[in-house]
Amino acid sequence: MERSQQSRTEAHLLVVDDEPNIRDLLASSLRFAGFEVSTAGDGNGALKCTEKSSPDLIVLDVMLPDMDGFTVARRLRERDVSTPILFLTARDDMADKVQGLTVGGDDYVTKPFGLEEVIARIRAILRRTHAIENEDDGVVRVSDLVLDEDAHEVHRAGIEVELSPTEFKLLRYLMLNAGRVVSKSQILDHVWEYDWNGDAAIVESYISYLRRKVDQIDDRDGNPVTPLIQTRRGVGYMLREPKAE
Known part of the structure; x- marks a missing residue:
């Protein structure tokens, strides 16, 4: 070796x-x-x-x-x-x-x-x-999106975003896999756990909820934020930092 x-x-x-x-x-x-x-x-x-x-x-x-x-x-x-x-x-x-x-x-x-x-x-x-272990106080950051596990809070562009427990868990999973496409089945396994017997369409619904709350908002100056949640048709979803101009 x-x-x-x-x-x-x-x-x-x-x-x-x-x-x-x-x-x-x-x-x-x-x-x-x-x-x-x-x-x-x-x-x-x-x-x-x-x-x-x-x-x-x-x-x-x-x-x-x-x-x-x-x-x-x-x-x-x-x-x-x-x-x-x-x-x-x-x-x-x-x-x-x-x-x-x-x-x-x-x-x-x-x-x-x-x-x-x-x-x-x-x-x-x-x-x-x-x-999580490399961030102070359980904070995960992707671009201007910040998730604080201990406080159970999410901020986008400095604005607090109210999420349900399931939305919070889904966003956390996407953030920990930032830059990587995750499939609906992977999301179901990690967010709803293996014993959840629902339809994969629930993932589409919750991704839509997250987009409205995280991607379709304005920053403190009234400017639309750059969307972070992306769809890869036939594959899954990915949370990705915006490309530098």
């Missing part, structure tokens, strides 16, 4: 893949993107490196020579290691994806993948797993 020695990095990542070309390409690209990177070529190496260096996130190939990535993830969780895991899988198989999430994975990317997609997913995972 190896570890880069950059002095200032976004986070420390562990890349686990038994194919040297893929492992080296990922490591180089992630270092270029500002991350510190360690690497391992098999499951045992991944377990040892995680214990030794405590990475902030693990990029973990499913197919490894000594044990599969699911077994690695399961062993880490059995040791109470909560490090986020992004699985790399060569099969676009829903059963594999479900198993990966079941054993404690946080997301997955299907091979062949684009490096930009991998970096975007890594940052999204880090954002939603560390956003």
Whole structure:
């Protein structure tokens, strides 16, 4: 295993893949993107490196020579290691994806993948797993939208926004996944929980409620705010900071 020695990095990542070309390409690209990177070529190496260096996130190939990535993830969780895991899988198989999430994975990317997609997913995972703990007093910010968990308050452009408990929970989920598209089923799972048996149309209704309260208002100077909630037709929804002009 190896570890880069950059002095200032976004986070420390562990890349686990038994194919040297893929492992080296990922490591180089992630270092270029500002991350510190360690690497391992098999499951045992991944377990040892995680214990030794405590990475902030693990990029973990499913197919490894000594044990599969699911077994690695399961062993880490059995040791109470909560490090986020992004699985790399060569099969676009829903059963594999479900198993990966079941054993404690946080997301997955299907091979062949684009490096930009991998970096975007890594940052999204880090954002939603560390956003609350890295902010003072449980405050999450996206652009001029501020959510205070402790006070259960939301402000947009300095104006307080009144939300119902469900609207608050939905907005929090979107903010923790800012910059990433989340599907209706993911929203139902995280906001209404797994035992909720309603129709996915409820998501559309609550997204509409949020838009009226968060995106369709004026700031203190009477100017319309820039909409943050976006729809990706056939895919889901995303909360995204406005592009700089």
